[in-house]
Amino acid sequence: MRMKRMAAIAAVAGLAVAMAACGGDSDEGGSGTGASGIVGKAENQKKLVIGVKADQPGLGLQTGSQYEGFDIELAKIIAKGLGVEEGNIEWKTTVSANREPFIEQGTVDLVLATYTINDERKQKVGFAGPYYLAGQDLLVRADSDITGPESLEGKTVCSATGSTPAKRIQEDYPKARLQQFDAYSKCLPLLENGQVDAVTTDDIILAGYAAQDQYAGKFKVVGKTFSDEPYGIGISKNDTAGCEKVNEILKAAAEDGSYKAAWDATLGKSGTPAPELDTTKLTHCGAA
Amino acid sequence: MSTSNVLYDHPGPRAKVRNAVLSVLFGIALLGLLYWIYTKFDQANQWEPRLWEPFTRSTTWTQFILPGLWATLKAAGVGMVLSLAFGIVFAFGRLSDRWWISVPAGVVVEFFRAVPLLLMIFFIFYGVPFLIKGPVTAFWAVVIGLTLYNGSVLAEAFRAGIRAVPGGQSEAAYAVGMRKNQVMRLILLPQAARAMLPIIVSQLVVLLKDTALGYIVAYPELLQRGVNDLAANYGNIIAAAMVIAVIYIVLNSLLTWFAGWLDRRTRVRAFRMPRQTGPVAAADATPGGDGTAVEPQG
Amino acid sequence: MHVFTDPDNFDAYVSGFLWILKLTGASAVCALVIGVLLAAMRVSPVPVLRGFGAAWVNIFRNTPLTLVIFFCYFGLYATLGLSLSQDLDLNIYWLGVIGLSTYTAAFVCEAVRSGINTVPTGQAEAARAIGLSFAQTLRIVVLPQAARSVIAPLGSVLIALCKNATIVGTIGLLESSNIMKDLINSNGDAVIVIFLVFAGTFAALLIPTGYFFGWLANRLAVKR
Numbered sequence: 082m083r084m085k086r087m088a089a090i091a092a093v094a095g096l097a098v099a100m101a102a103c104g105g106d107s108d109e110g111g112s113g114t115g116a117s118g119i120v121g122k123a124e125n126q127k128k129l130v131i132g133v134k135a136d137q138p139g140l141g142l143q144t145g146s147q148y149e150g151f152d153i154e155l156a157k158i159i160a161k162g163l164g165v166e167e168g169n170i171e172w173k174t175t176v177s178a179n180r181e182p183f184i185e186q187g188t189v190d191l192v193l194a195t196y197t198i199n200d201e202r203k204q205k206v207g208f209a210g211p212y213y214l215a216g217q218d219l220l221v222r223a224d225s226d227i228t229g230p231e232s233l234e235g236k237t238v239c240s241a242t243g244s245t246p247a248k249r250i251q252e253d254y255p256k257a258r259l260q261q262f263d264a265y266s267k268c269l270p271l272l273e274n275g276q277v278d279a280v281t282t283d284d285i286i287l288a289g290y291a292a293q294d295q296y297a298g299k300f301k302v303v304g305k306t307f308s309d310e311p312y313g314i315g316i317s318k319n320d321t322a323g324c325e326k327v328n329e330i331l332k333a334a335a336e337d338g339s340y341k342a343a344w345d346a347t348l349g350k351s352g353t354p355a356p357e358l359d360t361t362k363l364t365h366c367g368a369a
Numbered sequence: 370m371s372t373s374n375v376l377y378d379h380p381g382p383r384a385k386v387r388n389a390v391l392s393v394l395f396g397i398a399l400l401g402l403l404y405w406i407y408t409k410f411d412q413a414n415q416w417e418p419r420l421w422e423p424f425t426r427s428t429t430w431t432q433f434i435l436p437g438l439w440a441t442l443k444a445a446g447v448g449m450v451l452s453l454a455f456g457i458v459f460a461f462g463r464l465s466d467r468w469w470i471s472v473p474a475g476v477v478v479e480f481f482r483a484v485p486l487l488l489m490i491f492f493i494f495y496g497v498p499f500l501i502k503g504p505v506t507a508f509w510a511v512v513i514g515l516t517l518y519n520g521s522v523l524a525e526a527f528r529a530g531i532r533a534v535p536g537g538q539s540e541a542a543y544a545v546g547m548r549k550n551q552v553m554r555l556i557l558l559p560q561a562a563r564a565m566l567p568i569i570v571s572q573l574v575v576l577l578k579d580t581a582l583g584y585i586v587a588y589p590e591l592l593q594r595g596v597n598d599l600a601a602n603y604g605n606i607i608a609a610a611m612v613i614a615v616i617y618i619v620l621n622s623l624l625t626w627f628a629g630w631l632d633r634r635t636r637v638r639a640f641r642m643p644r645q646t647g648p649v650a651a652a653d654a655t656p657g658g659d660g661t662a663v664e665p666q667g
Numbered sequence: 668m669h670v671f672t673d674p675d676n677f678d679a680y681v682s683g684f685l686w687i688l689k690l691t692g693a694s695a696v697c698a699l700v701i702g703v704l705l706a707a708m709r710v711s712p713v714p715v716l717r718g719f720g721a722a723w724v725n726i727f728r729n730t731p732l733t734l735v736i737f738f739c740y741f742g743l744y745a746t747l748g749l750s751l752s753q754d755l756d757l758n759i760y761w762l763g764v765i766g767l768s769t770y771t772a773a774f775v776c777e778a779v780r781s782g783i784n785t786v787p788t789g790q791a792e793a794a795r796a797i798g799l800s801f802a803q804t805l806r807i808v809v810l811p812q813a814a815r816s817v818i819a820p821l822g823s824v825l826i827a828l829c830k831n832a833t834i835v836g837t838i839g840l841l842e843s844s845n846i847m848k849d850l851i852n853s854n855g856d857a858v859i860v861i862f863l864v865f866a867g868t869f870a871a872l873l874i875p876t877g878y879f880f881g882w883l884a885n886r887l888a889v890k891r
Contacts, residue, residue, distance in 0.1 A: 135587075135598055135601075136597060136598055136601035137601070138601065138602075142601060142602065143598055143601075144432070144602055145428060145431070145432025145433065146432060146436075174587055174589065175587065176587045178495075178848065178852055179494070179495070179586070179587060181855065182494075182495055182498065182504075183504075185498075186498050186503065186504035187504060188504045188506075201853075205855060237755065242836070242839060242845055242848075243845065243848060243849045243852060258755045259755070260755060260759075260839050261839040261841075262837070262838065262839055263584065263585075263597075263837055264597045264601075266597055266600050266601040266604075266606065267597075267600075267606060267741075269604060269606075270600075270604070270606050270607065270741070270745070271745055274413060274745055274746070276744070276745045293604060295419065295603065295604035295605075296604060375788050375791045375792060375795075376710055376712075376791050376795075376801055376804055376805060376809065377711075377712045377795070377800075377801035377804070378795055380712060384712070388712055388713045388714075391713045391715070391716070392713055392714060392715040392716075395713070395715050395716060395719070396715050399715075399719065406747065409746060409747045409748070410746055410747075413745075413746045415746060479870070479874050479877070480866075480870055480874075482826070482873075482877075483826070483830075483866075483869050483870040483872075483873040483874050483877075484830075484866040484869050484870060485830035485831075485833040485844065485869060486830070487833045487834065487836075487844045488833065488843075488844055488847060488862065488865055488866060488869070489866075491844070491847070491848060491851075492858070492862040492866070495851055495858055496851070496858040496859055496862050499858055499859065500859070571728075574728070574729065578729070578730070578731040578732070579731070581731035581732075581733045581734070582733065582834075584733070584837075585848075592731065592733060592734065596734075596737075606741065607741050607742070607745075607746065610734060610737055610738065610741065613734065614730050614734050614738075617729060617730055617731055617734065618725070618726060618729040618730055620729075621728070621729035622725065622729055625729075
């Protein structure tokens with residue numbers, strides 16, 4: 082008796098694991114009208130799963146059950162352009178390390194998560210955009226004398242473990258002392274206390290932290306970027322049509338002012354004027 | 370042996386004075402240390418009301434801490450059930466008379482006991498999808514990781530427990546005509562489980578704590594939601610970590626207390642475990658003792 | 668295997684495991700010392716000491732190690748200003764050792780205490796009868812006998828400690844779990860090989876350790 086029950090439990094457990102493991106596949110097959118990829122999914126199912134950051138104020142910050150930030154607003158514009166209502170977007174928290182796997186495995190349809198377009202990533206996933214040109218910069222205390230990466234010698238710089246900004250510091254500015262954490266939010270109290278002298282990542286992310294209420298007036302972004310980080314919208318590598326459609330939506334958003342509105346409602350709140358979206362630089366989706 | 374009253378004599382007048390002096394000195398030193406820590410935190414402005422004020426708002430609890438707590442409990446609950454099942458299956462597997470069952474079962478148990486959970490969860494999340502050609506959710510990555518590791522530890526605990534049941538029990542069972550399967554299931558396992566209860570429970574506490582490693586695959590558990598995400602909103606990471614630590618301590622103490630209560634309630638005259646069993650034996654379970662866990666694998 | 672033929676990657680792999688071994692070594696010694704002291708406190712005649720030992724065990728056994736390590740960095744270092752080395756990595760390393768030791772000491776304490784429980788009552792009674800004090804009873808009579816029976820549980824604690832050392836990665840030490848993450852991020856096609864190498868190294872270190880402690884425990888077991 083008990084053995085049977087145990088076997089049943091094990092079987093159920095196995096089944097649950099198998100189901101959880103295979104659950105993602107069924108979503109993609111439902112293309113009735115012939116269109117596949119995200120365009121088809123948006124048309125047929127009227128919903129999208131979008132991967133965003135959860136811990137970056139101004140860009141993608143989870144405030145309870147809601148997400149807010151520039152990436153989020155832009156994602157809403159794109160979803161609308163694809164015919165998906167705001168309420169039918171499923172937000173999925175992603176961290177830097179799981180963006181490619183999430184796209185490759187179909188866990189998410191799109192990724193807007195401070196996602197830099199580069200060649201290494203292009204081998205695994207497709208990119209629409211760029212929708213913003215960021216660059217690596219430094220966040221320092223308001224009274225700091227650090228003027229750029231050259232003046233980091235002997236200073237402690239904080240960044241995320243294994244991230245591109247951290248690697249760039251290691252390779253190009255080896256005289257800086259590098260402290261790494263799993264989340265940028267751990268760097269900020271240390272910057273405030275003086276344990277680290279600078280936090281480094283993309284300028285737009287740093288600006289988001291600097292604009293937070295609790296740090297108002299304490300930090301400044303140095304404003305001298307030392308890399309180009311064109312932010313793209315991650316999409317399945319084979320979904321050329323979807324990528325082109327997203328680019329079209331971006332173009333329209335730049336023209337009708339909704340891009341600027343998204344900026345003003347989030348990162349623009351600190352007074353930074355909206356950047357001009359250069360629609361001539363959008364990726365050529367198929368030609369990767 | 371109940372330690373507290375056998376190792377030293379009933380204190381006489383001089384011993385009483387000495388103990389009192391030691392108590393006071395140690396107590397003062399301890400309080401001094403705590404006060405120093407308090408002032409240092411004060412100097413660093415860690416007691417500033419704005420850092421703690423978010424915890425008086427109900428939204429902080431309903432949007433960050435409670436969902437995180439729920440995710441932790443969900444992963445821990447499913448993980449506990451699955452690891453107990455895994456433990457029982459593999460304990461029997463290792464004790465099987467058939468080498469083609471016992472050897473693979475042994476290899477599996479030894480392997481998963483030796484691999485750090487952090488690596489395991491990370492691999493299940495990022496590596497296994499390549500093998501099964503489909504995504505693994507963060508939840509299942511955490512649960513499966515917890516199951517493989519804690520299940521293996523529990524398998525060893527069960528095995529040690531089963532081997533420690535007095536031989537007469539199984540001999541008697543065989544004598545009344547039971548098959549090996551029945552002897553294991555009806556005679557040995559129930560006794561072993563009761564004798565090993567303290568170890569099982571401390572392993573379940575370990576399991577509950579280890580859900581915190583879910584951060585590596587962004588599973589939104591208590592530590593992720595209550596410390597990282599909450600601090601991203603309010604900039605109060607140290608305060609948040611203190612609150613979350615207290616929640617963990619209360620949670621695990623409740624689990625331990627519940628196990629102790631269960632142990633006292635269900636105890637029949639349990640046999641006393643002999644001293645050594647197995648290669649990396651779970652050695653000294655003392656069901657008659659104070660319920661202390663003996664093979665913690667934090 | 669192409670991942671590990673790249674000398675950079677291989678060096679990273681070696682340095683990751685060196686950190687793990689160094690963390691394990693230093694923390695094992697500290698945890699053993701603290702753990703035995705705590706066990707002595709927990710069975711001592713002084714109530715405050717007993718309370719302190721019990722509080723230590725209950726706090727550290729019930730807090731996730733991730734949080735303990737977090738407090739070592741953000742509490743001890745960032746707030747209390749305890750800086751253990753000018754070198755950034757070494758500072759994190761020592762903070763990690765403190766975290767691992769305090770956490771593991773709680774488990775050592777409980778193992779030793781249950782070891783003390785296996786020493787027959789008569790031993791301590793006899794020791795007291797010939798006039799030994801509490802410290803003498805513990806040091807000369809009880810602990811040496813308890814030591815033999817705690818070898819197996821302490822072996823398990825050591826193995827757990829070695830694996831737990833990976834958690835120091837959360838405060839920025841580039842130990843093996845961070846190295847593995849890094850290698851997987853940049854070599855997505857070789858995920859399985861990378862995992863098997865790292866997991867295999869841990870298994871190769873720890874499974875023999877487990878058998879060694881089992882063998883030692885059986886050899887030194889007191890037959891009663």
